[in-house]
Amino acid sequence: xxxxxxxxxxxxxxxxxxxxxxxxxxxxxxxxxxxxxxxxxxxxxxxxxxxxxxxxxxxxxxxxxxxxxxxxxxxxxxxxxxxxxxxxxxxxxxxxxxxxxxxxxxxxxxxxxxxxxxxxxxxxxxxxxxxxxxxxxxxxxxxxxxxxxxxxxxxxxxxxxxxxxxxxxxxxxxxxxxxxxxxxxxxxxxxxxxxxxxxxxxxxxxxxxxxxxxxxxxxxxxxxxxxxxxxxxxxxxxxxxxxxxxxxxxxxxxxxxxxxxxxxx
Numbered sequence: 375x376x377x378x379x380x381x382x383x384x385x386x387x388x389x390x391x392x393x394x395x396x397x398x399x400x401x402x403x404x405x406x407x408x409x410x411x412x413x414x415x416x417x418x419x420x421x422x423x424x425x426x427x428x429x430x431x432x433x434x435x436x437x438x439x440x441x442x443x444x445x446x447x448x449x450x451x452x453x454x455x456x457x458x459x460x461x462x463x464x465x466x467x468x469x470x471x472x473x474x475x476x477x478x479x480x481x482x483x484x485x486x487x488x489x490x491x492x493x494x495x496x497x498x499x500x501x502x503x504x505x506x507x508x509x510x511x512x513x514x515x516x517x518x519x520x521x522x523x524x525x526x527x528x529x530x531x532x533x534x535x536x537x538x539x540x541x542x543x544x545x546x547x548x549x550x551x552x553x554x555x556x557x558x559x560x561x562x563x564x565x566x567x568x569x570x571x572x573x574x575x576x577x578x579x580x581x582x583x584x585x586x587x588x589x590x591x592x593x594x595x596x597x598x599x600x601x602x603x604x605x606x607x608x609x610x611x612x613x614x615x616x617x618x619x620x621x622x623x624x625x626x627x628x629x630x631x632x633x634x635x636x637x638x639x
Contacts, residue, residue: 390483393459397490415604460487503550511546512536515553515573522557528566534573541580541634548612549582549630555604556584556628564588564626578635585627590620613637 464484506514512534519532540546553571560566566588574581602618605628609616614632 386483389459390486393483393486393490396459397486400490400494457491460484460491506546506550510538510540511549512538512573514546514550515571518550518553518557519571522561522569526561528561529568531568531570532573533571536573536575539575542637544637545580545612545632545634548608548614549580552605552608552616552630553582553584555608559602560586560588560626564590566625578633580632580634582630583627584629585625587625590622590624590626592620592622 505517566586613636620626
């Protein structure tokens with residue numbers, strides 16, 4: 375049975391509208407999620423002022439649980455729907471024959487779908503790093519470094535001596551989130567082109583060093599921003615010590631150290 379030109383055009387229009395609606399839905403969903411996370415961060419700062427570490431831990435666990443739920447929802451619902459739309463577009467392409475302008479419209483629609491699917495993958499990667507959960511901190515940071523290098527063009531050098539050793543989930547997740555925060559600062563503010571990260575363990579002491587070659591800043595003049603406050607809050611969750619050294623024009627170095635036995639005290 376031959377497909378008429380009008381039928382194909384109707385299907386293309388409907389398919390395009392569905393993709394656009396899903397993109398709008400995804401945009402609104404992400405905006406609402408970001409607002410919710412900002413609210414969590416505000417609550418966390420208030421609890422920090424009250425010096426209630428147990429409350430901070432509860433917020434941390436709630437955030438990670440929410441991240442996991444969001445990741446699963448994106449993968450199981452929106453991601454699968456968009457994949458189905460992409461498959462249908464390929465089928466329509468085969469049926470369209472030589473209908474004028476059909477191939478151009480299909481190509482444009484497929485591009486929109488691909489971009490949306492990639493954006494969902496990026497969100498899932500940031501929200502729930504599966505490599506970290508499945509294989510631990512060393513592999514998780516390696517994957518994160520590769521991801522940043524591929525998507526920003528910065529040279530990222532990563533070294534470690536842990537050989538796949540695993541730690542408590544709160545240690546692994548917190549250190550990973552802190553490195554994400556440091557990457558964000560380097561990308562948004564430092565104008566860095568090269569980053570060196572080392573993760574080492576000697577006896578019971580873990581040391582994470584993050585150094586960039588960016589513009590740096592004057593510690594006496596700068597007002598601590600949201601990112602630096604986040605780092606301080608996260609370091610308290612795992613009883614870690616964090617030190618930042620920076621000189622204007624000469625880059626920034628942040629060192630995080632913690633004793634893995636301190637969480638048991």
